[in-house]
Amino acid sequence: MDESFLALTRAEFEQLKVLVRKKRWDWPAVFSVNHHREIWPFVTYKWTPEEEREPVRGLSRVIDEVADRYLKLRTDGGRFFIDDRLAFYKGAEIRDAYNPIVIFKIMD
Numbered sequence: 275m276d277e278s279f280l281a282l283t284r285a286e287f288e289q290l291k292v293l294v295r296k297k298r299w300d301w302p303a304v305f306s307v308n309h310h311r312e313i314w315p316f317v318t319y320k321w322t323p324e325e326e327r328e329p330v331r332g333l334s335r336v337i338d339e340v341a342d343r344y345l346k347l348r349t350d351g352g353r354f355f356i357d358d359r360l361a362f363y364k365g366a367e368i369r370d371a372y373n374p375i376v377i378f379k380i381m382d
Contacts, residue, residue: 280343280361280376282336287358287380290334302358305330307341307351316353344375 294303295315304316306327314327331338340361344354348363354375355362362372 278374278377279379280336280339281379281381284380284382286334286336287378290336290356293330293333293337295328301355303337303356304353305337305341305356306353307344309345309350311341311345313337313341340375347373347375 291303293305293315296317298304298316305313306316306322307313311331312327312329313331314322314329316322317326317328331341337356340354340356341351344361344363345351352363355364355372358378358380360377361375363375364370364372
């Protein structure tokens with residue numbers, strides 16, 4: 275399969291949403307990753323203090339794969355956004371566009 279796609283099951287997609295700590299109206303799941311490959315769920319709109327970072331690497335194949343692909347695009351990492359079609363990242367400025375990391379191919 276093309277590197278721009280990631281195959282997953284509906285169950286895997288639902289499982290990654292269980293790891294969300296703070297619900298957002300605009301995205302089913304939001305996570306951050308840093309250059310150490312540490313991944314944690316969204317909890318605040320600003321920089322997440324280390325004591326509030328709940329590690330999730332290894333709990334979801336899909337989140338791990340998205341984070342690793344994101345780190346290939348931005349070695350420092352950052353926040354990434356997931357819906358049932360795509361995983362995106364956004365530039366640092368408010369008006370910056372969302373950029374795709376990977377397109378999901380959900381298999382039932």
